[in-house]
Each structure stands twice: as structure tokens, then as C-alpha cells.
Amino acid sequence: MKILCICHRIPYPPDKGDKIRSFNQVRALSKNHRVHLAFLIDDPADRVHLPAVQGLGATVDWAYRDPYASAARAALALPSRTPLSVAAFHSPALHRKIANRIREERPDAALVFSTAMAPYVWGERGMAKVLDLVDADSAKWRSYADYHAPPMSWIYREEARRLARYEIAAVEDFDEAVVVSEAEAEILRSGGSRRKITVIPGGVDVDYFQPEPNAPETGAEPAMVFCGAMDYLPNIDAVLAFSSEVFPLIRSQEPASTFYIVGRNPTPAVRRLADVPGVVVTGSVPDTRPYLRRSRVAVAPLRIARGIQYKVLEAMAMGLPVVGTRAAFQGIGATPEDGIRIGDSPREAAEAVLEFLRSPDARGRSSVGVREFVMRRHRWEGHYAMLEALLQGACARRAGAPLGIAP
DSSP states (O other): OEEEEEESSOOOSOOSHHHHHHHHHHHHHHHHSEEEEEEEEOSGGGGGGHHHHHTTTOEEEEEEOOHHHHHHHHHHTTTSSSOHHHHHTOOHHHHHHHHHHHHHHOOSEEEEESGGGGGGGTTOOSSEEEEEEESOHHHHHHHHHHTSOTTHHHHHHHHHHHHHHHHHHHHHHSSEEEESSHHHHHHHHHTTOOSOEEEOOOOBOTTTSOOOTTOOGGGSOSEEEEESOTTSHHHHHHHHHIIIIIHHHHHHHOTTOEEEEEOSSOOHHHHGGGGSTTEEEEESOSOSHHHHHTOSEEEEOOSSOOSOOHHHHHHHHTTOOEEEOHHHHTTTOOOGGGTOEEOOSHHHHHHHHHHHHHOHHHHHHHHHHHHHHHHHHOBHHHHHHHHHHHHHHHHHHHHHSOOOOOO
């Protein structure tokens, strides 16, 4: 097949949730199909990664998303019904390139990553179309509204309302719609979607993220770790809350314990956490695995969370116990029987972390359970098989169906 893959950001390096999923999709599809890749670059520094993306075997079309122009388009959308995030990701230059690619190559299928990119093929009927929404973003903006005061809460709530309507319209325009978890699918169904919603969970590279062979477990320091992009609101909120509400409870019982905050672009508020005794803010690191290996437990104190938390899956794949909120695990499906611990209150979280810091037996049992869970439920091979079948089925139906009418 010839497959047009459209992403809202360059799918490299695969170091955050959206890029991890899109990178692995493109890499897998390029092995057996001719892939045409189109995306936006919103950080000029990311241009250095273009050769790596081209090395995946796909042709590449891209456009720069200027932050000022993006903000202007979002502002201009305020009087309309268009979601601000959809307007912000509109690029006339990329739209022209995609239209030219469709006209010249006549792809069999389009795989579109995220609702914001749906307009680039809206109404196209000459190919099968699969929309990977990943998450129901409308619910994310609704959560943002709950954690902010006016006027931002008003804007976030209005964006949630617009996106909820737009997500349903986008799903109806495509042949197939995909999300990462049943919880996300239920949001779309309850919003009125008549289209079948397919759940394709996120995966993890279990060969890259794996327990260190023959490593002496007792060598791990009494440390906990959080990995994630530290300019992303849910992650910022999580580490600020953990450092102020949970870590002091842990530190009072284990004075030598350390909390590693590992991730790029820490905001000033996150950087200031390094002034707290026992807290280490690393900033960008080339590899998160050394910090996972030197810690006894990973924490995922996310109060705002949608879909799959890859940071949780990566820790579990390495056999590291994870203590997190229910929201952090909702897209993964793990339960305490699988070796994780749920701590929604500061006291619950602190007690669970202290158990893993102090008990080699508890860590050992959890290590086996979390690794086995990931191997059983979240390997990329299962993701590839489901995505391939979905694309093949959509193409087969499109080939045998009469042309539809664009809405």
C-alpha cells in the first residue's frame, strides 16, 4: 500500500508520548509499505532530526509552525466555532504540500495522528482514512479548566466544548477511528459518535527498556524517579504537588531519600524544586534508563492525565515498581495485582513509596509483576498487527464502496 502519514509534530526523537507512538507507527509501516510522511516542526532545533526521519524510508513533507502565526490563527478563531487548537495547527504551506502529494501519488490510505490534523484530509474520498485521535483531547482541556482560575478556566472550558463537537465530526468523516484506551473510546461514544471506535493501546520497546541483567538490587539507592517533559502542564503539576505534599512525608521517614525529576525544558517553577533538600532536577538527559536503574520506585503523581502514560510503561518494562494516581494508570489497565500501587492521597502515595524503598521483597515481587504485565499487554508488536489489519480492512472496504459525499 501507499500510505500518507500526517503528524502534528516531527516524529523524532521518540522521547515523549505523541512522538513515541507516531515514530513507532511510521517505522513499522515503512517496512512493508510505501510511506509518505507529512508533519509540522514547531521548534527550529528539530530540523536537525530530518535526516533521521528520512532514514525511516519515507518521503517527507514538512512546514515550520511559527508560534506567533499559530497564536494569531488561534486568536482569529475565537469568534468562530473552530477549536483553537485546530486553528493553531493549521499551516497553509503544509496543506498545499499534502494536497500535491495526494494528487501526485494517489495514496491508498491516510493515517492521521491527532484530531488537530484531521482538516488536512477532511472530505477526501479517494483513499481510506484512519484517524488516530490517541486521546479525547476535549477531556484534557476540561481537566485544565478545573485546575485554573478565570479567565484561563473559561478559555479551556470553551475549548473543551468546541473540541468535543469537533472530535465527533472528525470521527464521522473518517473510515476508522482509533484511541489508546477504552476510557477514551467511551468519551467519544458518550459524545454521540456512531462510528466504531477501535482501541489500540500504546506500546513500549521491551528490548530497550528492560531490567539490567545481573545487577545487584541492593545497589539501588533509596530514590524515587519521575520522567517526563518538564514543560508540559500535567507533568509540572504532578512534580510540584508531589514535592510539596508527598515527598516531605517520605523524607521524614527516610531522610536519605532522593527524588529525581528527569526531563527536558524544566520551567522556572520546576527548577526551583532543586532547592528542596533531596530533590534533583536533571533537565534534559540523553537516556533516562540510568535514573530508572538507580531508583527503587518510579512515581506517577498525575492529577491531569489522559490516555497512555509512556513514562509508566517504560518504568514497568524495566521491572521498576510504580506508585501513581488512578488517572496515571487508567489507559494502561494495570492493577495492584500486576505489581503497581495506587496512591491518590499524599498519605497513600507516601506509604506505598516507603514500602518499596524499605522492602527488597516488595520490590522483587513488583518487579516481576510489572515486567510480565507489559510483556503481555503493551508490546509494540501487538500494536502493529492491529494497525495493519485496520488499514487493510479500510482499504478493502473503500475499494469496493461507492464514493461518499463530503460533509
